Amino acid sequence: MKAPDAPMFNTDISIRPRVRAFFTQAVIAVTLFCAGPAIVAAAETPSAAAISSAHPLATEAGFEILEQGGNAFDAAVAVSAVLAVVEPYSSGIGGGGFWLVHRADDGFETMIDGRERAPLAAARDMYLDKSGTVVEGLSINGPLAAGIPGEPAALDHIAAKYGRLPLTKSLAPAIKLAEEGFPVDAIYQRLAGFRLAALQASPEAQRIFLKDSKPPELDSLIRQPELANTLRLLATQGRDGFYRGELAKQLVEGVRKAGGIWQLRDLEEYKVVEREPIRGNYHDIKITSAAPPSSGGAVLVTMLNILQGYDLDNMDDSTRQHVISEAMRRAYRDRAQYLGDPDYIDMPIEMLTNPVYAAGLRASIRTDKATPSASLPGAVEQRSEGNDTTHFSIIDKQGNRVAATLSINYPFGSGFIPPGTGVLLNDEMDDFAAKPGTPNAYGLVGAEANAIAPGKRMLSSMTPTFLDDGERIAIVGTPGGSRIITMVLLATLDFAAGGDADTMVSLPRFHHQYLPDMVFVEPDMLDPEGSAALQSMGHNINQLEDTYGNLHTVVWDKSNNTVSAAADPRGIGSSKVK
Numbered sequence: 001m002k003a004p005d006a007p008m009f010n011t012d013i014s015i016r017p018r019v020r021a022f023f024t025q026a027v028i029a030v031t032l033f034c035a036g037p038a039i040v041a042a043a044e045t046p047s048a049a050a051i052s053s054a055h056p057l058a059t060e061a062g063f064e065i066l067e068q069g070g071n072a073f074d075a076a077v078a079v080s081a082v083l084a085v086v087e088p089y090s091s092g093i094g095g096g097g098f099w100l101v102h103r104a105d106d107g108f109e110t111m112i113d114g115r116e117r118a119p120l121a122a123a124r125d126m127y128l129d130k131s132g133t134v135v136e137g138l139s140i141n142g143p144l145a146a147g148i149p150g151e152p153a154a155l156d157h158i159a160a161k162y163g164r165l166p167l168t169k170s171l172a173p174a175i176k177l178a179e180e181g182f183p184v185d186a187i188y189q190r191l192a193g194f195r196l197a198a199l200q201a202s203p204e205a206q207r208i209f210l211k212d213s214k215p216p217e218l219d220s221l222i223r224q225p226e227l228a229n230t231l232r233l234l235a236t237q238g239r240d241g242f243y244r245g246e247l248a249k250q251l252v253e254g255v256r257k258a259g260g261i262w263q264l265r266d267l268e269e270y271k272v273v274e275r276e277p278i279r280g281n282y283h284d285i286k287i288t289s290a291a292p293p294s295s296g297g298a299v300l301v302t303m304l305n306i307l308q309g310y311d312l313d314n315m316d317d318s319t320r321q322h323v324i325s326e327a328m329r330r331a332y333r334d335r336a337q338y339l340g341d342p343d344y345i346d347m348p349i350e351m352l353t354n355p356v357y358a359a360g361l362r363a364s365i366r367t368d369k370a371t372p373s374a375s376l377p378g379a380v381e382q383r384s385e386g387n388d389t390t391h392f393s394i395i396d397k398q399g400n401r402v403a404a405t406l407s408i409n410y411p412f413g414s415g416f417i418p419p420g421t422g423v424l425l426n427d428e429m430d431d432f433a434a435k436p437g438t439p440n441a442y443g444l445v446g447a448e449a450n451a452i453a454p455g456k457r458m459l460s461s462m463t464p465t466f467l468d469d470g471e472r473i474a475i476v477g478t479p480g481g482s483r484i485i486t487m488v489l490l491a492t493l494d495f496a497a498g499g500d501a502d503t504m505v506s507l508p509r510f511h512h513q514y515l516p517d518m519v520f521v522e523p524d525m526l527d528p529e530g531s532a533a534l535q536s537m538g539h540n541i542n543q544l545e546d547t548y549g550n551l552h553t554v555v556w557d558k559s560n561n562t563v564s565a566a567a568d569p570r571g572i573g574s575s576k577v578k
């Protein structure tokens with residue numbers, strides 16, 4: 001062995017150029033030889049396809065379409081449509097969503113924005129009474145709560161632009177399930193009970209989703225022949241089958257008769273938008289996530305940029321939970337202050353996703369003491385978006401990827417079905433700030449960015465995300481309203497610490513959203529000592545009785561070309577690798 005300070009080879013500048021060149025090439029050759037096996041071993045295409053979704057019938061439908069020669073994008077159409085049929089409490093063609101896609105051929109990535117938009121007759125104060133008070137339930141129940149659906153247009157767009165199969169093939173599994181029925185599960189039963197009054201208020205929804213005005217028995221079949229017809233129109237005529245013609249007239253007529261404000265023009269003018277995803281880095285992980293009108297990507301990147309300045313792996317549990325909560329608090333404050341529909345407002349996205357900005361936020365965090373939210377420059381209280389969204393993750397054998405999070409907002413959306421259409425309408429209008437500009441408890445004003453305006457898209461928290469550390473790629477997302485982004489954050493931190501698909505979906509969760517000023521913790525997340533430690537730093541702990549979220553992950557490890565997938569154990573979903 002040479003002494004540590006001895007040169008490995010002669011670096012004398014007098015050495016002749018050809019000899020120097022020889023040495024240089026030799027060093028490169030040795031380096032490449034050593035690195036060679038790793039480079040050669042890094043797979044270019046996955047050894048298997050994988051799908052994880054919130055319902056086994058949707059996961060199966062995705063594989064059925066892959067087996068018919070479809071790609072990940074065709075499978076995404078099939079999975080979305082089946083979820084619309086078998087999870088009417090989560091998403092549907094009366095709703096919308098975001099599909100984050102990666103095309104393997106050329107690495108092209110985009111976010112397909114099929115978010116609902118406000119009807120053209122919508123007004124800023126439409127949910128306020130004469131005294132300016134929010135009328136309870138108006139933005140949640142019935143047709144006045146419904147934004148113009150984006151999912152049918154998005155499915156047509158995905159199939160036409162990215163898929164290989166016609167909609168007649170990719171929608172076939174959903175049409176069959178709508179026609180023949182699917183069995184009621186425990187989640188359906190519980191959520192139908194939770195939304196009983198809203199469903200009972202719509203004769204069509206009551207007939208289809210309830211039995212004798214009550215949640216149906218477990219395993220009884222829910223048949224939706226009208227929805228099957230609507231899906232057939234979409235399959236054979238594309239978006240025009242939904243947004244024009246007889247069906248559009250039926251939708252508008254049904255909505256207006258029941259007190260809603262839709263017009264034919266709302267449907268005709270609905271447009272899918274492709275948006276550049278939000279990008280960031282956390283150590284060596286590239287983050288690709290949802291762009292506005294979702295707040296997901298920007299908030300996720302702000303939190304990760306703040307946390308990048310800490311050695312999280314070597315912190316004790318309480319300090320780690322504390323600094324993560326403080327990062328959440330600050331990023332959610334910015335969410336309320338700045339974010340909304342990019343087609344209507346200017347947003348400081350460059351600033352929010354910039355590590356230098358995050359360093360400033362980090363500097364305001366004490367590692368031993370909580371910062372009261374009231375002491376931060378303020379915005380109004382966060383509204384919690386509905387919990388009953390859905391997510392799925394897909395990779396195909398070419399390496400095409402989809403992370404999609406879809407929603408009709410509250411369980412069973414608005415509870416309203418325009419007669420004869422089978423289309424359960426969303427209540428996504430509730431994701432707008434119903435009363436912006438009003439000082440909050442701290443006398444501070446905010447949320448103007450997310451005020452209602454005709455044709456505007458409401459702010460979302462949906463966070464379909466890709467993580468790429470150069471060796472492993474993860475496709476991640478979850479439902480869970482305003483807690484979506486912190487769930488994706490915790491999964492990302494787990495991935496960064498070497499976690500796999502299983503640990504990412506199952507790890508215990510906690511959440512801070514600036515206001516209310518408290519840390520929400522899942523049961524079993526904190527023991528009494530852990531809870532006391534956070535409280536001694538000044539945190540209010542809200543110990544939840546139930547778990548939350550339904551995260552789905554697909555991981556492709558290129559170093560050994562293995563693909564894995566996991567469905568959240570909190571849900572009834574399934575993952576499959578084949």
Ligand code: GLY
Nearest residue numbers: 385409460461462
């Ligand atoms: N409605 C749930 C969300 O958009 O975040």
